[in-house]
Amino acid sequence: MIHGLRKLRFNLKALWPAMSMNLKELSHKLGLSQTTVSRALNGYPEVSEATRARVQRAAEQHDYRPSARAKGLATGRALAIGHVIQTSTRHEMVNPIFADFIAGAGETYARNGYEMVLSIAEDAAEDQVYRALRARRAVDGVIVHAPRMNDARIALLNDIGLPFVVHGRASGITLPYSWLDVNNRSAFARATGFLLDLGHRRIGFVNGLEFMDFAHRRRLGYTGALGESGITADPGLMRSGEMTEEFGYISARDMLAGPHPPSAFLVASMICGVGVRRATQALGLRMGRDVSVIIHDDVLSYLQNGGAVPIFTATRSSVREAGRMAAEMLLQNIATPDRPAANILLEAELVVGGSTGPAPQQEAP
Amino acid sequence: MIHGLRKLRFNLKALWPAMSMNLKELSHKLGLSQTTVSRALNGYPEVSEATRARVQRAAEQHDYRPSARAKGLATGRALAIGHVIQTSTRHEMVNPIFADFIAGAGETYARNGYEMVLSIAEDAAEDQVYRALRARRAVDGVIVHAPRMNDARIALLNDIGLPFVVHGRASGITLPYSWLDVNNRSAFARATGFLLDLGHRRIGFVNGLEFMDFAHRRRLGYTGALGESGITADPGLMRSGEMTEEFGYISARDMLAGPHPPSAFLVASMICGVGVRRATQALGLRMGRDVSVIIHDDVLSYLQNGGAVPIFTATRSSVREAGRMAAEMLLQNIATPDRPAANILLEAELVVGGSTGPAPQQEAP
DNA sequence: AATCAACCTCAAAGCGCTTTGGATACAACC
């Protein structure tokens, strides 16, 4: 029985289709040593140009490509970058930004011969995922997504010595680390200021979950700008939650139903904005006239903010571009281990669309 | 100069942090051979339970995890599945479905100890990406996304002998292959029938790009159902394009502006549906009264179709669940190479929301 | 003719695991 099992396994391996061309066979075909062929293909100078050309041609012809694992084993580098996506069972939400970020980062990896490996981390087991990634030498580094305030992952990764770049920042962490972030605070302060200039005084704020660092900073921007104009933020005008369409809808609907409804909204994302729009229209209000709305636009490829004329006035910053840049940063960190932590702070652009206008005149009571 | 370069490379490797615990060291610590430790950890019966327990405890304690590459090299399997995401430069669109599908598939992989590797394929170079994946033994199999009609990838993958499962199907391919698909044709036929039953006779169809197989089948469902009711599809009521919000908006706006506007729309996705809604509302029409709308809902986690009461009447099928199932299918195919091609056809559910209602009475001319 | 670079090329030793084909010890059986 035991031996039967073993034999089965063995047979499986034997049945495996003839493995593709490998270095040994290729060098044999060429009448060269493996060393020479390897050197020729990896651009070492110890090989004559004539030989190199011959080798390269043969490699192409036989569609030879070195085995990723053998190469990795020999060189000690994985030539792969990890992205850990968190999918909590509580809120089964996949970050909608993820796909575009990945697409951007992927371009950078492809250009540099790196692979991208994705891991799913369920809730608490997150630490284990990073640890495992490191222990199995599965990746040379990771991108940390969606940092929370005081995010524990940063210390963890420093501890276990796995190079990383954070997309975003983590307030409360004092150690230096590499990050790339949008200036959420200034973006939302500016948007708030824009609404104030239009005469709005009661501005509803539909924010993301505020333990997320970006949401925290956005709130600071919002309250700060109000404060500078001598306005105290009204707790009744602030909502925080997972950024779904439904959340935008409910938040706006409830605020508009209150005794002192806002005349404008500051909204965390395009998707939320769609929900806010649904709420305003359900009440027969027109966006840009009766109610002004500013959203944050991540320039997601599948949810563009209109065509030539933006639908929403928005603070804009491409998450795909962020992906490209973050990946580049990480690859540099890996290539130069002693490099000090690098930081990039991107400023969002304010684009004016049809969703904002002067505050309606206050009706006499 | 050359030697300087070499030395640099060498030094880098030397500087590399002390590699984590490996089998050799662990077995030495335990006073056992590598064989025994390996067997103990991999559940072979030739090891006493006492030894196994001792080994497992030590492994945990030292956070030992076998190197993925060494293991892969030794076993001949990569323990990784590839997903190729296409990002054409023409239309810089990332498939919005992708993130949720991946999340579903990732759960399956995680449960089975597999990794997920993503590759970006730019336009034409797609073949090369699959070839490279195979030649470098980077993955044990791939999931094929977004198949087109007569998709050439299926023949290619069969050729190079890389196990795969298609998410969707490819009309025109006669060879058997494994796939998992939603019954798009019946779903759209049913939705069309639903609208016809409500008295709608002019039904606009906002479809995806029709060289995509799913869009092709949806169209067959739509025209088929119309045909059964003795209605010939009006070319002026059919649009096909990349499924963005803007596309939905423009399509609906233009059709509604025509001489014989439709009283209902069949729409390819939730995102498109949002655009259609924007168009109807811009014209002062109310969804569910003046204009009926049915969308296809992939149950994306970040774009749910409302809360308890669906916003849109929809044909519904969870893409995340599809990811889970497709991944399972692929893992089985890999485990049992001679297994005949498996197919799963999921039926979409029709959920009735607030976006549909009886056709408005025709006004007398 | 001898020497010396400069240029090519190679055999062999890892990288960290799995797997094969024994080896060893102990008990049980005839």
Next chain:
DNA sequence: GGTTGTATCCAAAGCGCTTTGAGGTTGATT
């Protein structure tokens, strides 16, 4: 006592690459 199991364990041979340290060939220089 010798044989046969049975339960444990091990040394060593790969897997496919890179890299080290050396060995050959040329052709030019003394």
